[in-house]
Amino acid sequence: MTRYLIGRLGRTILVVLGLVTVTFFLSRSVSDPVQLMLPLSATPEDHARLRTELGLDEPLPAQFVTYLGDLAQGDMGVSIWQGTPTLPLVLERLPASLKLAAASVALAILVGLPIGVLGGMRPGSWMDKASTISSSLSLAVPDFWLGILLIYLFSVQLPWLPTSGYGGINFMVLPVIALSLRPGGRLARVAREAVKNEMSKPYVVAAEAKGLRATRLMMRHVIKNILVVVVTVVGYDFLFVFTGYAIGVETVFDWPGVGRLAVQATLNQDLTLISTIVIVTGVLIAVVNMLLDLLAATIDRRISL
Amino acid sequence: MTIPQQQPVLSVKNLETLFPGRRGRVLKAVDGVSFDIFPGERVAIVGESGSGKTMTALSVMGLVPRPGTISHGSVEIDGRNVVGLPSRAMSRIRGREMSIVFQDPLGALNPLRTIGSQIRETLLLHHDLDSQQADARVLELLDQVGMADSELRVRQYPHQLSGGMNQRAMIASALAGEPKLLLADEPTTALDATTAAGVLELLRDLSEQRNMAVLLITHDLGVVAGFADRVLIMYAGNIVEQGTLDEVFYASQHPYTRGLLSSVPGYRGRTRLQGIPGNVPELGKIPTGCPFHPRCTLSQEREACSSTKPEFRSLSPDSRHFTACHFAEEIVEEPEAEETDQAQQGLAESEDSLLLRVNGLSKVFDVGSTISVRRRQRIKAVDGVSFEIRRGETVALVGESGSGKTTTARMVLGLIQPTSGDVEFRGERVAALDKDGLRLLRGRVQVVFQNSDGALDPRMRIADVVSEPLLAQRVKSKAERRSRAADLLDQVGLKPADLEKYPTQFSGGQKQRISIARALSPEPDLIVCDEPVTALDASVQAQILNLLNDIKQDRAISYLLIAHDLSVVRHMSDRVLVMYLGKIVEESPAATFFEQPHHPYSLALVSASHTPDPESERARDRIILSGTLPSLADPPPGCSFHTRCWKAQEICRTDEPPLEPAGPDRRVACHFPEAAHEFAGQSIGAL
Numbered sequence A: 001m002t003r004y005l006i007g008r009l010g011r012t013i014l015v016v017l018g019l020v021t022v023t024f025f026l027s028r029s030v031s032d033p034v035q036l037m038l039p040l041s042a043t044p045e046d047h048a049r050l051r052t053e054l055g056l057d058e059p060l061p062a063q064f065v066t067y068l069g070d071l072a073q074g075d076m077g078v079s080i081w082q083g084t085p086t087l088p089l090v091l092e093r094l095p096a097s098l099k100l101a102a103a104s105v106a107l108a109i110l111v112g113l114p115i116g117v118l119g120g121m122r123p124g125s126w127m128d129k130a131s132t133i134s135s136s137l138s139l140a141v142p143d144f145w146l147g148i149l150l151i152y153l154f155s156v157q158l159p160w161l162p163t164s165g166y167g168g169i170n171f172m173v174l175p176v177i178a179l180s181l182r183p184g185g186r187l188a189r190v191a192r193e194a195v196k197n198e199m200s201k202p203y204v205v206a207a208e209a210k211g212l213r214a215t216r217l218m219m220r221h222v223i224k225n226i227l228v229v230v231v232t233v234v235g236y237d238f239l240f241v242f243t244g245y246a247i248g249v250e251t252v253f254d255w256p257g258v259g260r261l262a263v264q265a266t267l268n269q270d271l272t273l274i275s276t277i278v279i280v281t282g283v284l285i286a287v288v289n290m291l292l293d294l295l296a297a298t299i300d301r302r303i304s305l
Numbered sequence B: 001m002t003i004p005q006q007q008p009v010l011s012v013k014n015l016e017t018l019f020p021g022r023r024g025r026v027l028k029a030v031d032g033v034s035f036d037i038f039p040g041e042r043v044a045i046v047g048e049s050g051s052g053k054t055m056t057a058l059s060v061m062g063l064v065p066r067p068g069t070i071s072h073g074s075v076e077i078d079g080r081n082v083v084g085l086p087s088r089a090m091s092r093i094r095g096r097e098m099s100i101v102f103q104d105p106l107g108a109l110n111p112l113r114t115i116g117s118q119i120r121e122t123l124l125l126h127h128d129l130d131s132q133q134a135d136a137r138v139l140e141l142l143d144q145v146g147m148a149d150s151e152l153r154v155r156q157y158p159h160q161l162s163g164g165m166n167q168r169a170m171i172a173s174a175l176a177g178e179p180k181l182l183l184a185d186e187p188t189t190a191l192d193a194t195t196a197a198g199v200l201e202l203l204r205d206l207s208e209q210r211n212m213a214v215l216l217i218t219h220d221l222g223v224v225a226g227f228a229d230r231v232l233i234m235y236a237g238n239i240v241e242q243g244t245l246d247e248v249f250y251a252s253q254h255p256y257t258r259g260l261l262s263s264v265p266g267y268r269g270r271t272r273l274q275g276i277p278g279n280v281p282e283l284g285k286i287p288t289g290c291p292f293h294p295r296c297t298l299s300q301e302r303e304a305c306s307s308t309k310p311e312f313r314s315l316s317p318d319s320r321h322f323t324a325c326h327f328a329e330e331i332v333e334e335p336e337a338e339e340t341d342q343a344q345q346g347l348a349e350s351e352d353s354l355l356l357r358v359n360g361l362s363k364v365f366d367v368g369s370t371i372s373v374r375r376r377q378r379i380k381a382v383d384g385v386s387f388e389i390r391r392g393e394t395v396a397l398v399g400e401s402g403s404g405k406t407t408t409a410r411m412v413l414g415l416i417q418p419t420s421g422d423v424e425f426r427g428e429r430v431a432a433l434d435k436d437g438l439r440l441l442r443g444r445v446q447v448v449f450q451n452s453d454g455a456l457d458p459r460m461r462i463a464d465v466v467s468e469p470l471l472a473q474r475v476k477s478k479a480e481r482r483s484r485a486a487d488l489l490d491q492v493g494l495k496p497a498d499l500e501k502y503p504t505q506f507s508g509g510q511k512q513r514i515s516i517a518r519a520l521s522p523e524p525d526l527i528v529c530d531e532p533v534t535a536l537d538a539s540v541q542a543q544i545l546n547l548l549n550d551i552k553q554d555r556a557i558s559y560l561l562i563a564h565d566l567s568v569v570r571h572m573s574d575r576v577l578v579m580y581l582g583k584i585v586e587e588s589p590a591a592t593f594f595e596q597p598h599h600p601y602s603l604a605l606v607s608a609s610h611t612p613d614p615e616s617e618r619a620r621d622r623i624i625l626s627g628t629l630p631s632l633a634d635p636p637p638g639c640s641f642h643t644r645c646w647k648a649q650e651i652c653r654t655d656e657p658p659l660e661p662a663g664p665d666r667r668v669a670c671h672f673p674e675a676a677h678e679f680a681g682q683s684i685g686a687l
Helices: A002-030 A033-037 A044-054 A060-072 A086-121 A126-140 A143-157 A169-199 A202-209 A214-252 A258-267 A271-299 B053-061 B087-093 B115-126 B131-144 B163-175 B193-210 B221-225 B245-250 B255-263 B303-307 B328-333 B405-412 B435-444 B462-472 B478-491 B496-500 B508-520 B538-555 B566-572 B600-608 B614-618 B650-654 B673-683
Strands: B010-020 B026-037 B042-046 B069-077 B098-101 B181-185 B213-218 B230-235 B238-244 B354-367 B377-390 B394-398 B420-425 B445-448 B526-530 B558-562 B575-580 B583-589
Touching (some): A086 A169, A086 A214, A086 A258, A086 A271, A126 A169, A169 A214, A202 B098, A214 A271, A258 A271, B026 B053, B026 B238, B042 B053, B053 B069, B115 B131, B115 B163, B163 B193, B193 B600, B230 B255, B238 B245, B238 B255, B245 B614, B354 B405, B354 B558, B377 B405, B377 B420, B377 B558, B394 B405, B394 B566, B405 B526, B435 B445, B445 B508, B462 B496, B478 B496, B538 B566, B558 B566, B583 B600
Parallel strands (some): B042 B230, B181 B213, B394 B575
Antiparallel strands (some): B010 B069, B354 B377
16 A cells, blocks of 8 residues: 555656646747737847846756746746736635535535436436436536526526625535536446446345345445445546636636636736646646545555555 | 155245346246255256256345346245245345355455455344454354464455455355355356365365255256255256256266266266257247257157156156156166277377477566556466477366466467477477468467357358468468368368358357367367367367367377366376476376376365266365465465475475476476375375
8 A cells, every 4th residue: 555655646746747847848839928028019129138037048948947946936937917926826716716626526426426326226217217317418518508597597587696706605506506517417427337337246146145135235335336436537527627617617607716717817828827727737636636546545455456 | 865854944836037038028047946955955956058047046045136037936945935025024034044155256245345344244134243242253254164364364355365265255154144055156166176176175064064955056067976965957947857966967867967967078987978969048049848859869859849848757656856858768768878989099100290399488477567556576477388299199288277377378379479498399499480480380280269259250250260260371262261161160060051150140169169160270280279168068068079089080180278177188188287386297198197196286186176976076085275376476485386285395395396207208396296196096086
């Protein structure tokens, strides 16, 4: 186990280093920050001066070393758009996004997992059909569209919840529902397949032959065996909720999270800020994945062999 | 055996288990089965695939998988019918009144829970114990099933234990509720021979100590001969014969039973297997009348056989020997089929012509890579193996799983490169061959695999399957390839019309015939047969073994046979090589090997194998090996067998014995081979 932990930690560090390297070289190759920062009226001399000031006239490898050094001190550059250091800008938005992602994944587990498990227990039953249909639907509906629909229904038609913005728990309800839909659907599907697969294994028959009753069998044997799959899928979904889906939903609900920041940074061509967002979310994802892998390994020790 | 005059623990009456088939058809997996089991009695249900033996066991346990149902009949446990009981009541009977042990112990244990917790769970379901009592009882149970180091085992997971240990843990769990009846569904089929022998002995001892009835479900007549008091023979969902062990084995009254017995190598020293024509019928395609009539030699197309299902009857009023055959009287009168003693596979005429020489062959696998988190290991799968195969000779590689048989065979085939050592074929070193030479060699050395399903491309017509090797050997004319393919099919007993069919249209035995035809097509000198009959039913197995022997005689072909079933090895081979942990520990002519194995491991293997002959099984003492197979990544120093050897001395732990000549044509790698020999003389009966 210790060996596995160390190995897994090492891999996480490798991933983060790779991410930093790719982000650096990619951002340097796609655009010229000097062009973005200076007004159109700037002279070539202005360009050259700023270039020297920013150290952009040095060779790329040297720049990379400087960049790594700054990074180690938490300096990830200054936002072109806001004119302030980027890291605090991103970190300030992080809690809102994390809250949204965590709540959505939690809701997805709470609803999707039981639906999938119930479906998988009796393949072909009406329970199973209901489970399959609902999970297919939830996967087919685009979340930002659902977000708009929810606002229309519950904020405009029925004035129960705020349309958008950030505040108490009532601000979270609609975005969380919109965001949890797809992960929930996928989780239900995966859980259904896993349970169905698990139920056909000989150890389930053997456990029944010991005299275990169905509920106990489910709780004590089957659920534990599908947990590894569930953990993996949840990790994957967390990643998606955080990076992909949230951009649409945060925009629709005007949620002050990293997703919306990314949209704003892109619209303002703020490459430094985008790079920072990419690295921060990348580190977060790498760490979350590592933790989930370790969790999976404690559930199933064969993983750490 | 006296007939017990008490109430049966299990009484099954007219049991019928159905499965819905396609297009509204109904498949009868169990078709009106009745039998009783008395306290302490050991009864075996014997049948081939699809006979309904497992479904009978599951029906008794009330565990028929959805969507199957018990449509008729009763299952009485201690006089109480349990068919149709609500699931709550049924779960109180399972594990307490009766338990079951399955074939694959690793699969039957929850992979994520410790052995101890799984046995404990069963205990607590059926007994009112506090935590400490339960812990103590788990250890007690593990000791009773002969699990060494029980204190350590309770905390281990199934993947950390060997197959034999897991099966013992399963048995311990099955015993936890103190059942009066234990069902064992192929409990030793997934285990290596020496391990299986130990598990069977355990089951026998437990049944005697606890006066516990055991219902053994198996396809292996050898296992039955050494275990059961009474035998039920099942065919296509029906019990076709029932009687005591000796009645069924020595005075069988059903043509199917006779056919089955004559299909098994080693039954009464037969040199040619009889076999049963045709194939085991699929569910849903079971013939009308007597289900066996299309394959029956006795029926001779008599009307009664195809129109009326024979009654299950005894031939004399006070006998408990039952048979379901219209013409059972004729069998009883008919003497045992005459021994058609054919000339033993001769190698005299070609004794000196060497075909293959293997010299110091080794293969090391590096497991794990630098990127993976796993530990890197060097596994010596094959370690300095040398042997020869002469023309027209069958050489068998014998050993338990992980002994390196298959890796050796693959190197002979040139499919993997040896780490060191070389293979010489007809005097030419294989490693030195160029691309063209290697292609030609591949035509001379062919292979037949165990799993013919996986070995035949499902999207190729049989004509293409069989003639593909000819294409590789540059036989350009399509017409010629085709006519050769037709000839080959004829030789393996298939029809020319089969050329147009696809592999899925054939049964397992037929597919193996196709594999053999393909192997024969480039006219090889050597065929490597890797467990060629292991996946087949006994009656079909006999056909394939006969076919292989006929081909050998017609063509003076050599075989390198890999088989775990020693009765098959004995039936087929001229010479035997025993492998243990990647090394050859004994080489011996087959004729003397089985009477006098010299290496202790060979002796254990021979003593662990079963013959379908109750008398010799009764007369026999078995050597049950202690300990488990050491890991190849970390083989023991000195003689690799010393950790399990009852003869081991100090020298065995330090010095590795070389493979040295010991008598005519025999080589043994043991410091004390004579000692093993003497031991053999006293204690094991003829195989």
